[in-house]
Amino acid sequence: DTAVSQTPKYLVTQMGNDKSIKCEQNLGHDTMYWYKQDSKKFLKIMFSYNNKELIINETVPNRFSPKSPDKAHLNLHINSLELGDSAVYFCASSQYIGDGNEQFFGPGTRLTVL
Amino acid sequence: TQLLEQSPQFLSIQEGENLTVYCNSSSVFSSLQWYRQEPGEGPVLLVTVVTGGEVKKLKRLTFQFGDARKDSSLHITAAQPGDTGLYLCAGVRGSYIPTFGRGTSLIVHP
Numbered sequence: 001d002t003a004v005s006q007t008p009k010y011l012v013t014q015m016g017n018d019k020s021i022k023c024e025q026n027l028g029h030d031t032m033y034w035y036k037q038d039s040k041k042f043l044k045i046m047f048s049y050n051n052k053e054l055i056i057n058e059t060v061p062n063r064f065s066p067k068s069p070d071k072a073h074l075n076l077h078i079n080s081l082e083l084g085d086s087a088v089y090f091c092a093s094s095q096y097i098g099d100g101n102e103q104f105f106g107p108g109t110r111l112t113v114l
Numbered sequence: 115t116q117l118l119e120q121s122p123q124f125l126s127i128q129e130g131e132n133l134t135v136y137c138n139s140s141s142v143f144s145s146l147q148w149y150r151q152e153p154g155e156g157p158v159l160l161v162t163v164v165t166g167g168e169v170k171k172l173k174r175l176t177f178q179f180g181d182a183r184k185d186s187s188l189h190i191t192a193a194q195p196g197d198t199g200l201y202l203c204a205g206v207r208g209s210y211i212p213t214f215g216r217g218t219s220l221i222v223h224p
Contacts, residue, residue, distance in 0.1 A: 004156070033211075041200055043157070043214040056211055090156050097210050100145035100164055105156025 003027050004106040006091050012112045013081055020077045021109045023091030029104070031097045032074040034066060035090040037108070043090070049074055050097050078111075086113045117141060118205055118215035126221045130192050135218045137203030138185045144206055146179055146186045151200040151217070160188075193222045 004025045013019055025032060033056075034046040048056035052068045063079045074091060091106040119138045127133055137146070145164040149157035161170050163179035163186060170177045174197075176189040190197055200219050204212035 041151075041217045041219070043202065043217075045211050045213075048211055092156070099206050099210055100147070100162045101210070102147075102159045102162070103157075103212065105158070107155055 004091060004093055004104050006089075006106040006109050008109060009107065010110050010112075012114065014114055015081055015083060017081050018077070018079045019081060019111070020075055021089055021091075021111075023074045023076070023106055025072055025091075025093040025104070025106075027093055027095075027104060029093040029095050030071060031094045031101075032068065032071075033092040033094075033103065034074065034076050035092060035105075037088045037090060039087070047074075047076075048097065055097065081111075081113045083113050086111055117213045118203055120201075120203055120215035120218050122218060123216065124219050126223070127193055128223050129195060131222075133190050133193060133220070135188045135190075135201055135220070136185070137187070137205075137215055139205060140184065141205070141207065142183050144183070144208075146183070146206070147204045147212060148177055148186070148188055149202040149204060149214075151202060152198075157200075157202055190220075193220075195222045195224050198222050 031050045033048045037043045046060045047066045049068045065077045068074045088108045092103040094101045094103045121136045147162045148160045151157040161177045166181045166183045168179045174191045200217045202217045203215045
């Protein structure tokens, strides 16, 4: 049983399009995250939600909009895609937000913008 | 400025060799985590260290948190091909959101 799942696994699209990535966790966790991993493998936090409420919003263009319909889901919608958005996007969850808490990562969505 | 510096960036060794990966910062962390990421997958937590000077062992992997809680090391004894992957350290401060280093890419050749 997959703990954190993301769809799609691969996404290839043209510049200017709008796309969404879905994430679901079946661990009963309160907190979910979106990370972006660039071509040099640098993993950077984008957003964090706790109990469906946005608690962390790093410096991310407002073309990126997360949506959490319930505690188990955190989707990422991206408007007007740009070449620089090409990366691997990881969803993660943790039991709560707190020190030393383990994050469980999904398998990633590789986004390629042409 | 990168908060957490990892070294080396790349490491290619033969099976059976020992290696050490470093994670350094000028900032104090309340805890530090090590993750391993295999190609095409998300990172998986290996260990969390919270006390300055703490040493934790996970089979052939030894993790140490610096006394001042600014740095950490990961030592692998007798590396195996299955140890191949990207090793990421992540430090946690007040916001509770981990800040990741850029990773050490390890390849162990049979």
